[in-house]
Amino acid sequence: MADMNAAALDPIAEAAIDWLVRLNSGCVGADEQLAFARWLQADPRHEAVWREMAGVLEQPVAAIRQAEARQPGQQRAAHLVLGAPARRKALRSSAAGLLLLGLGGYVLHRQQPLEALLADMHTATGERRRAVLADGSVLLLDARSAVNIDFGAQVRLLNLRQGQILVEAAAAPGRPLIVRTEHGEARALGTRFVVRRGEAGSELAVLDHSVQLTAANGSRHNFAAGRAARYDAQGIVPLADSAAALAAWSQGLLDVRDRPMGEVIAALRSYQRGYLRISPQAAALRVFGVFPLDDPDATLASLAETQPIVIRRFAGLLTRIEHRNEIS
Template sequence: MTFQPLEQALHEAIDWMLRLEHLPASDPAHLAFEHWHAHCAENRLAWQRVNGVLDSALANLQGLPGQAQVASRALRALANPPRRQLLGKGLALLLLGAGSVSVLNRLAPVADLLADARTATGERKTLQLADGSRLSLNARSAADIRFDTQQRRVVLRAGDLQVQVEPDLARPLIVATAHGEVRALGTRFMVRQESERCLVSVQQHSVLLSTADGSARRVEAGQAFAFDRRGSMAVAPSMRTRDDWVHGRIEARDEPLGELVEALRPYYGGLLRISPQAAQVRVFGTFLVDDIERTLASLGETLPIRVDTLGFWLTRIDVK
């Protein structure tokens, strides 16, 4: 039994699992599956591994109170085809020996599975809030929504959000982050939570930015600021501050390839690695995020770089 036939059988077993999950027992697909299963030893071994691997992975989350059930619901609720692509990649990683929790975290970030609103890898979502405002979440983002008669408050836990705010003078909408707060002044704006800082950019009207050091500043349409607990500073517009992701694309304007890869990473279910040399290559263009494999391949065709995809779990980018 060689690795290549087994790898192909794993792909097919994952497809069968997803295909049969909601079909009644009388559906002819079940008979076709039995023929596939009996065809060869590779198919039977692949099905044995796939049939048990997801439950095994979720069992490893039992130490995180309440999150095994939430993880299961989140993974099984992903829409096709992203669900097929991402769950397939995650199962493949598990079958090839990667850690269960880390793989599940690549599919649906474990730390934010209990958030009021969240997105998985490769997923975007737009919600209409109770006041009529529209909240858009980028891939791998999460937020809690705290609306009552006294306040309109959105707590950004991870990733990117954009809000199109409905005016309410008595309850200004506030986006809270780990590093400060952004108060809407009747506006459309974006906030990004990073590990050491946050970014705010305004697409319409203005916002009031307040940081933990007690300082506050008004941010106007077209401006972007980085902020942490010590204060804020203006930053040049970039992929990190533009809201193209709302429309399923990322626009690079003579910017480092490493920045583009970081922007694409929330849409890639496997491991994405780039060398320091390749990260410095300048890139210009508009890139679609809903077919990440094709986007990565096109970068290899148009830039002086090499994009090597190893199976479906790892992509490496380096200079030629």
């Protein structure tokens, strides 16, 4: 579980979506209004991204003008958002449809990863899927996963495009079963194993028998049952995590043993249809426990009982996790 981060939005776009949901939730206080105005002024890129995502909305204007009443100089942020009345009218007519389309696409993407739709097999947010393949092998896909299947006369290839899979390989002498990611290949040696594809590297967890792992740089190593490893363009690194813990998702569980909370939240994103954000300070907290993946709200509630965090929800779309020290 060394690298649980899924593909992330650009940090500025991520922050803009956060502000968009919060400012339209009806739960924004004076401090947050002022914080938004300061964020908008902090970097010209903030203005550009915000204008693209939310420049046609009227609600942020009132928020910034209220901030101006408390601290002079914030009115400039309102001009950055909307500009002159004529410009506002033009933005409404030309960009409203694009904004709605973009937000609609984002909501759809949270339910079903758009880049995975063309894969031979894929799963949506919160969905696990089991399938028996043509050779009798059994394949289990985790939520928000995608795989292409290419079974030929010489080799049985599973190209993992996103997420993670558990494979129970059927015997087929002379036709090895291989799971491939951009970081390398895992070749089944009569086995049951898990492969997870991350952005910076992939992970292998061997549950039965053994797997021959070949990294993208050509390094090779055999791993027996119970072992786990991470591999990428630089090579192969054995992991201290148990294979059973890394495969717990197949039972609907998240098994974490002294891992950063940021990894826990990253895993929950595959099961939460809303938008989950966690602050860096909260993400650094260490977590130990077994949590239900199919009930993210219960997992978050459990974390809130045992960790110094505050969980805030906005309009049913955004859940924000922060360290208590960050809350004034």
